[in-house]
Amino acid sequence: MSRLANKVSLVIGGIGGIGGAISEIFSSEGAQVYATSRKGGESISETGASGSIRVIQADASEKADLQRVFEHIRSEQGRIDVLVINAGLSEYAPLEDISEDHFDRTFGLNVRSLVFAAQGATDIMQPGGAIVLIGSIAGDIGTKGYGVYGATKAAVRSFARTWANELAQKGIRVNVVSPGPTDTAMMAGTSQEVRDALSSMIPLGRMGRPDEVASAALFLASDESSFTTGAELAVDGGMAQV
Numbered sequence: 001m002s003r004l005a006n007k008v009s010l011v012i013g014g015i016g017g018i019g020g021a022i023s024e025i026f027s028s029e030g031a032q033v034y035a036t037s038r039k040g041g042e043s044i045s046e047t048g049a050s051g052s053i054r055v056i057q058a059d060a061s062e063k064a065d066l067q068r069v070f071e072h073i074r075s076e077q078g079r080i081d082v083l084v085i086n087a088g089l090s091e092y093a094p095l096e097d098i099s100e101d102h103f104d105r106t107f108g109l110n111v112r113s114l115v116f117a118a119q120g121a122t123d124i125m126q127p128g129g130a131i132v133l134i135g136s137i138a139g140d141i142g143t144k145g146y147g148v149y150g151a152t153k154a155a156v157r158s159f160a161r162t163w164a165n166e167l168a169q170k171g172i173r174v175n176v177v178s179p180g181p182t183d184t185a186m187m188a189g190t191s192q193e194v195r196d197a198l199s200s201m202i203p204l205g206r207m208g209r210p211d212e213v214a215s216a217a218l219f220l221a222s223d224e225s226s227f228t229t230g231a232e233l234a235v236d237g238g239m240a241q242v
Contacts, residue, residue, distance in 0.1 A: 002030030003222040008077045010069070011035045012060050012117050013087030014053075018134065021210035022084055022217045027053050030084065030216060032117035034073055036060060060087035060113040061105075070120040083121040085114050086134040088152075103148055110152035118163060118174075127171025132220045133160050134176040134213075135232065135242040146155045153178070158230060164230030173229040175220040180236025182208040204239035220226045 004026055009011050014023040014035025023035045036058040056072060058065040073080060075186060089109045093102050118131060139153030157176055164174040181198045199206050215233045234241055
């Protein structure tokens with residue numbers, strides 16, 4: 001039986017890369033998926049055996065856009081069973097180069113949107129619901145030039161612990177998937193030298209694939225993890241674990 005059969009899922013930042021892989025695997029497991037994207041209009045595409053993906057244009061950093069998304073889903077489905085918050089921004093800026101714009105833009109998308117997306121979803125989420133936050137091992141390691149990004153991902157982990165505690169009485173679980181270097185289109189723009197350097201730091205000797213991160217998100221979204229909340233699942237080939 002499909003692991004997300006009859007589930008209504010929302011993936012914030014659900015087109016392309018890790019978010020796109022999550023939308024696709026959720027759909028293939030039977031979910032009705034709503035995926036937000038800052039680009040393009042609204043469309044529907046059938047994927048998988050029994051689910052579908054509906055794309056809604058929205059800027060996750062704008063609370064008004066998020067509210068519009070939740071009202072849209074409420075009017076069509078009446079509920080959300082699974083929320084994945086994947087929208088994120090990573091820009092290089094060592095301490096001396098951090099500007100107000102860089103700081104506000106990064107925290108605005110990576111943290112502010114996280115808070116108001118979770119808040120909006122819990123208003124229409126029933127007992128048994130699951131929230132999966134996409135973090136990063138950057139929240140645990142000090143990568144030169146990515147201090148602001150790392151701080152936002154540390155905040156993601158902190159919010160997961162707090163919300164898991166706050167939402168337990170409502171029957172809603174909250175967990176984090178923290179990828180390491182992942183072979184997405186964004187990563188494809190880096191030099192082979194950088195890719196090799198990253199791979200050399202990973203015990204498994206390679207970068208991850210978006211579908212591997214998506215499989216972890218599927219586990220935490222499904223009833224297979226019904227006794228798991230407040231946890232962080234690293235999908236990093238061991239990079240930050242050993």
